[in-house]
Amino acid sequence: GAVVSQHPSWVICKSGTSVKIECRSLDFQATTMFWYRQFPKQSLMLMATSNEGSKATYEQGVEKDKFLINHASLTLSTLTVTSAHPEDSSFYICSARDLAGVGPNEQFFGPGTRLTVL
Amino acid sequence: KQEVTQIPAALSVPEGENLVLNCSFTDSAIYNLQWFRQDPGKGLTSLLLIQSSQREQTSGRLNASLDKSSGRSTLYIAASQPGDSATYLCAVKSLGSSNTGKLIFGQGTTLQVKP
DSSP states (O other), X not given: OOOEEEEOSEEEEOTTOOEEEEEEESSSOEEEEEEEEEOTTSOEEEEXXXXXXXXXXEOTTOOTTTEEEEEEETTXXXXXXXXXXXXXXXXXXXXXXXXXXXXXXXXXXXXXXXXXXX | OOOEEEEOSEXXXXXXXXXXEEEEESOOOEEEEEEEEEOTTOOEEEEEEEETTOSEEEETTEXXXXXXXXXXXXXXXXXXXXXGOXXXXXXXXXXXXXXXXXXXXXXXXXXXXXX
């Protein structure tokens, strides 16, 4: 089946630093990737939709200058949390949409990245 | 604006029991509805996907139903096992999002199956 990986799986950083998270589709091409964040015991909240070769579309309330998204190829999207603060600590999950978009599971999820900002 | 709600938020049952998880959505104009499983600190595993034209889907001990007109879906788990312990999320793709693929998630039901 289609596999999506994320790197790193967890990261701890100091307040004020920037952190980059990678999302890769390993065995399929993804024209669209989605970035979610999940706070403890809460559901996934969509942050932005990333389309290969174009600017990301951010959900209302998400700061695009804070969360930089780059989707440079059909298999890689990156999320950079700039000038991270403790309130940015969360579980970040990406998903990738199969280019063909057919079949029952057209969107595949990564394993998530746990970000802790000290 | 589509909103998805799951009840109950948490559920604890003895092993072997059959159980039902509920999901409701406010806008019946959906493209499909999907049930996911999430283990603690992990990503999502897709369990079942029901297209808007379908009434139910089955996979092993899992059965998901969809009543679009009433805005409800249920996930039935038969003969529950301790390995079923996880958080179960339902997500809806609205008709307007069929091209973008955007999913709206419920808050999840955390299930604990006791041996």
